Amino acid sequence: MLDDYLSWKPFFEVVPIEIADCAEISELHGQRFPRRWSDGEFQNLLLQHSVFGFVARQTNAFFSRPLGGFVLSREAAGEAEILTVAVNEKFGRQGLGWRLMQAALREAAARGGESMFLEVEAENRAAVQLYRKLGFEKVGERPAYYTGPGGTRSTALVMSRVLR
Template identity: 70%
Template sequence: MFEDYLTWKPFFDVVPMQETDCPAASDLHGQRFSRQWSAEEVSSLLQQSGVFGFSALQTNAFFSRPLGGFVLSREAAGEAEILTIAVSEKLARSGLGWRLMQAALREALERGAESMFLEVDEMNAPAVGLYRRLGFQQVARRKAYYAAADGTKTAALVMRRDLR
């Protein structure tokens, strides 16, 4: 029995994002990005026309369903974009980002998008690798787009993937 506890791993369901997920999404965004989006900002985005999101909620937690990650996307006029995606640092490289991106790609396609765009900090090698494995290709580079807490600026890679 004790051995089972040592090998216990959290399991997550990827489900459509709800208003009740916004405070936890805000907290997670603040852990992963230098400028945290408030719960109100996340909620406001989620309520906009064409915006959709997915949450990764832990299914085998004892008292609650902790948020392990989330993605917010938008579709308009046949194009979709990833607005933001964040996965808990302790779950990095667990496949949760892949699952969230797959959900967003499927939903964008169902909504009629023919392509999806995203921007990523060129220094975020794990994210760039994930997006490349998902079939995204760099189409532009924005110099000094992101600013770190220490004032350092890095470029954003603009990436695109055909959905059809």
């Protein structure tokens, strides 16, 4: 019985974001990025027809359904972009980023997107590696784009992939 408990792994379902998720998404965003987007900012984005997203919720938790991660995207006139994506640090390296990105890619294509763009901090090696595995290629750079703690500046990579 103890071995079953110790080998227990969380299971997640990926479902569309709802307005009710905004406070929890904002909290996770603040844990993963230097500037936290407020729940109001997420709500305003989700009220736009072109914006969509997904959350990964743990399905086998005992008392709640913890948020494992989320992705927020937009599609307009054949171009889609990832606005933000985050995975809870305690659920990292379990494929949640991959699953969330796959959901966003499928939805963007279903909405008529022909290509998808994203920006990622060049030093975020894990994210850059994930995006490359998903078929994204670097199409540009924005030097000193991000401001980190203490005012440090870092480069953003602009990446793109074809959806069709």
